[in-house]
Amino acid sequence: MAKELSLSQSTVSRVWRAFGLQPHRSETFKLSTDPYFIDKVHDVVGLYLDPPERALVFCVDEKSQIQAVDRSQPVLPMTPEAPPRVTHDYIRAGTTTLFAALEVATGKVIGPLHRRHRAEGFKKFLTKPDREVPAGLDIHLVLDNYATHKTPAIKTWLLAHPRFHLRFTPTGSSWLNLVERWFAELTNKRIRRGVHKTVQALEKDIRTWIAAWNTDPKPYVLTMTADEILERLASYLNRIPDPED
Template sequence: MANRPAPALEIGEKDRAELERWTRSSSVPAGLAQRARIVLLAGAGHSNTETAARVGVSRPTVIAWRERYLHRGLAGLVDEPRSGRPRVVDRAKVIAATLLPPPKKYGVRHWSTRLLARHLKIADATVAAVWREAGIQPWRAESFRFSTDPELVAKVTDVVGLYLNPPENAIVLSIDEKSQIQALDRTQPVLPTQPHLIERRSHDYVRHGTTTLFAALEIATGKVTAACKPRHRQTEFLTFLRQVARAYPDDGTGRELHLVMDNYAAHKAPTVKAWLAANPRIVVHFTPTHASWMNLVEVWFSIIERQTIHRGTYGSVKDLNAKIRQFIDGWNDRAHPFVWTKTADQILKKANRQTTSNAEH
């Protein structure tokens, strides 16, 4: 005997509007939206079999939700609270496990959300939520190094004092060299920027050689005196120092040149020391070891790297040197001073930390 088709459900206008909202909403649970579709199809007169086929569920499921709506209305479609105490994740346990290295059997250096979740037998989304709340990022790592210079305090105070309160009638220059700048030429022409397209270049290149950029940044104005040399030795550095001295000649008032430099060996070579001794108006200030970031010319090096060197293509070292000189000429036309803001006390407060390792091992 064939099953008689179930009569159409009677759905009030208010309930129908709410059911339709459930089927459209992205914030409603998928199960609830599915039940709303079942009831709406049943209310439109579709049979249980046809409704089941359209929604992708079994016929008994359609019958069950029809009955729930028939007897309890919209409230019958909503999941009822489950009995028993809700599961509570031990947040402290997750954090403690994260901060410990993974067991050797996993063969990894740090946890991932899925691996830790598997280890703790919880959901990986739970691990991710705990990490976000606690600000833990095991997949990231940064490098650091504390200065071991025995004259750290004196050098920081000296250099920062020079930046913040330079001697009267003196010129302060930040000097360094950017070595091994490569003259790279792409194997295919660079495709320029277009609307909705960024600049594109081939990944392979031809290397035509390298150059070394010597630069002296005048702190007060931001102007740069520079030279490109094929080598990076004390000979080239001494030649550059003579160029700087000529760029800032003695005007008869005893004007001093104060040079801020790092501890590279060429800066302390015997020939350089002898030349400095013969030119007493030039005073050298060394940054602490492992603290070349205190040399302001490094800021300018980062600018020329981003704006010219990295994005350029060069058919030869001569071409590279010409592009560097072109940038320097343009820079000096629009130069601006670099303002140092940190005091010596602020720097030393972070620098004087407990020793964590021996840098000489």
């Protein structure tokens, strides 16, 4: 750019810094094509900001195919001069699936593990909050549109448990489900840094981390209203070139 504009590299760098431009970076995005996107954003965000009386709100999702990974060589521990180091190659020992329900008000997590990611596992998972939440309270679940959440067996179970209310996020909008932020913490602070020779060791590590989390849970607080979220998305849309131009 400096050569093209007949400027010095330092001048171009100053302009980039002044306007916060970072041309060396790129990020991904995805816009939902859900025809009820606006209605669902208002529904889910309204549930976060103003939950119903005598009800608990949970954000629910599955983290599937969590791999038990053993490194090909021992981990080099952290030193004053260097971070911990692991080999780039690894040995797979199997996978597990974590079903998690993040209680919005408190940040506590209900997180059973299952070896297979099936509708039967999700149905079994629903019995956990049903047992642990007091009988006098309704249960609102914020979750995505995955097929395991809508099978005939699940619909039949829900009919027999009318205090459960499913609130679906828009298609392609996992960012609206607060449990995804908790999954990121679990991945970065435990799974990615761990070494597990067996699936059983991985599952034990995850259960230990959940138990430690629940001793001092931290709720995720949404600070934007639905209208503010939609306005921000609209500003992104305005930056996308019209393909007909």
